[in-house]
Amino acid sequence: MSQQDPFEKYLRAGFSGSITRRNALKLGGSLAFASTAGSLLAACGGSSSSATSSSSTADKWKQFSGTTLNFISENTSPSSAIAANSKPFTDLTGIKVNIQQMELGALVQKVALDFGSGNAQYHVIYADPYQVLAPFSKGLVDLNQFINDGSLPAVPKGINDFIPAQLEGAGRFMDPKALYALPYDCPTMIWIYRKDLFDKYGSQMQKDLGFDPTPSDNSTWEQYYQIADWFNKNAKADVPYGTGHQAKQYDSLMCDFSNVLWAYGGQYFKDEQTVGTIGTDKPGACMLDQPAAIQAATFYQKLLKIAHPGSTSWDWDGVGKALAEGQIAMAPEWHEYAASVEGGKFGGKWGYARLPKGPARSANIYGGTGIGINKNASDQLQKAAWLFVVWATSPDTQVMDLKSKVGGGTPTRTSVYELPEVQAAMKQNPSPMPNILSATAVNEAWKPENVGMRPKIPTWNQCDTIIFTELSKMLVANQAPDVTMKNIKAGIDKANKV
Template sequence: MTGAPPRGVARRSVLRGALAGGAALATGGLLGACGVRQDAPRIATDDRWRQFAGATINLISENTAPTAAIAANLRPFTDLTGINVNIVTLELSALVQKVALDLAGGESQYHVIYADPYQVLAPYSKGLVDLRELATQPGLPEFTGWDDFIPTQLDAAGRFGDRDKIFAVPYDCPTMIWQYRADLFDKYGARMADDLGFDPTPGLDRTWDEYLRIARWFNDNADEVAYGTGHQAKQHDSLMCDFSNVLWSYGGDYFDNGTEVGLYGTTDPGPCRLGSDQAIAAAEFYQRLLSIADPSSKTWDWNGLAPALSSGRIAMCVNWHEYAAANEKAMPGRFGYAPLPRGPVRSANHYGGCGIGINGNTQPNERMAAWLFVLWATSTQTQLANLKSEAGGGTPTRQSVYDLPEVRAAEHRPSAMPNILAAPAVVTAWQPENIGLRPKIPMWNECDTAVYTQLSKMLAGDSSPADTMRGAATKIDRITARGWAA
């Protein structure tokens, strides 16, 4: 979304930083011509990591924090394996097009694929390798780490349909949480509590209605900020992401069995449920919330919203957690992070993470070489290095990284790993009862467009919440009725 320069600073912006360690990076295609396909060489050696020394593998990725960090420091992988890596970075829509062509054409120009769950994994899982087969293949380094990945992330980013297969390893994990000016909450907390009649401290005890009241209080009483809240409500995927947190918290969803569809995916989700009373109530609340938010919210996606918070324009917002690094750079020590407020049913925190998988068209040796890269790129050691990287950042998808003493220490200021300051909030957000998962279906991209288009009409005053939700449901039913043939 799934979801963070990188996602830790700007969720989908261009990679920066020098590339080191033999990485070759292109923005549209690989360096050199493809030529006749030949399998990678394999060397007789007792070192399981170096049996494909001299091979070259190609990674295609969206511009994300882990890829930025890995591209800037590939030398450890090259030294370990002798394998060269080319990295192609693209915006997600362009990546999807190239991956679709590569898989459909029987090619393997890209060996390792950034597998967005909704635009790559769901429609093209049949073209990806079941990674469990490589994890148990004799002659390769032993892998026993499935249980180390955050369980909800492994399901949401790695599986589609068949729960026994894993097509991608969790690679990044942007998640929407409550980000706020802790210094202003400290300054005004007692006064807000007296005026509002409740403790305004952000967290799971707060409700969305209380969030709105806190935002309105800042509008009326605090000179330090222009508005209490801002939102990523541009006519864009960001609007669907922002609204979905409220939808799920109200007990609404896009389809029946929404959690199952979000975790495991399906090609036939059944009727859209956006016309339900719960979904309409969520839309009514969202309309009220946006009416008191910064008016520029309707022009912002996540990259527009983030600087509004970090520059001091708004007191709080809902955004991807990996913007913590940018917040801390702009105004060190002034921010706090918490799970999102509750609706009538629960707190729901939108997960936007993705995995990396392997092209099913790869030949035997290059497939194993690609697996070595996947192992290394998602290892505890590499995720820790990414967390510390100035070129990237990101946050880990393995529990073992969060358990390291130096990472636990970094959860408190002063922190050399500013994104980890959001760890307590996101660890709570990833719990099964709190995670928010959009539908993992092959046709989701079209459905997404239908949702944010209808919501934009509502926010412009051209449609009521009820008509908005029912209209979106009708459009989605037409999309899903066409089915999917990959």
């Protein structure tokens, strides 16, 4: 960057002072923001040797200076990291961003009300593919209009740098050309376990159970059950329970169960791969009354009977805390909880693997989300929001997320995983990027044969509630698995007018 670059003073100002209000980021995270700004300027045609080009770049990033944006997000790690240090974006653009984080259910309600009012209180939307994008895609801008607008900053490295399955899963709905969101986070459920306990008890478990208990691609859900039961009966001095689950009567229960459903060969709808990626408004009849789904429900009920009793009151945060506090030896959990557990008293003692396989396959539910722009916002606010969307999903901001002490997210871009410092961080323990320690496992989970994509349909909010309500009856009131599956099918078919 040349001395004549008008942004240099802003970049320096953003990184020379004290860290922002949460005092949360390492200096490395701040430097990543500096790199981000430089990369973004270059992507827009900036040149370190051309004052004219630099001026043109300045115009692109400063043209909406003085604007205030409202970003509504689920309470996720990437949003926490950005909220902890959004000053560099403000310095770069002159735009202030108010970030409001909340539970997903509350977010869905607020977004629905905002879209319905037409007032655009929120300009940048955390567009969960299933609970926001599918039912409310008409309220979001097709981002292609900004991608093709030369007066606006370009997406660094282009949209092809996003992991393809995530770009489709988080960004598109029904129309394969329209793009409503850029991939922002990518939580995926994997097997998180106390490696030190498996090392300590592994030989005895293998002797007693007749198989190697070390989590691997060969591990099955039935073996997972036996391992958990063994810990319950033989390792109380070190850990109260073998397993725990996010089985609260909430969206988390649907997620936890879906891993088992797909592993056993069950599915919500026919042609589930298409229904779960590009999405549809006509999914057809629900398939949960089929034998594979009932078998999965029967196993899941059995598994939860030996799980930590707190499981039926836990969502993903409850499981994360139970792992970090040593209440359970292992759990299916979102991979981005690696930063949380590695930062706890058992840091350095964790292992990560894809989830066990069932009779059909290993299935690891993808929970990633993109960020989009409210179509009801004014033209100026939409374009200002585009600047934030580009910046927040840029490779260098994602590196900052990895370094964040508040447990930032993991990358949605291929190029970030290829960076030497990220590759090195995968091999360090403790790591300066703790979430990246789960990368090997999650990359296995993202393979087409292993990833689990829930249905992307407009009625999913209603279907999700039917699923976790009936599953809760099965777990808490001992409702029969076959009755549970048939009740869910009936409710979903009614919701979809089948």
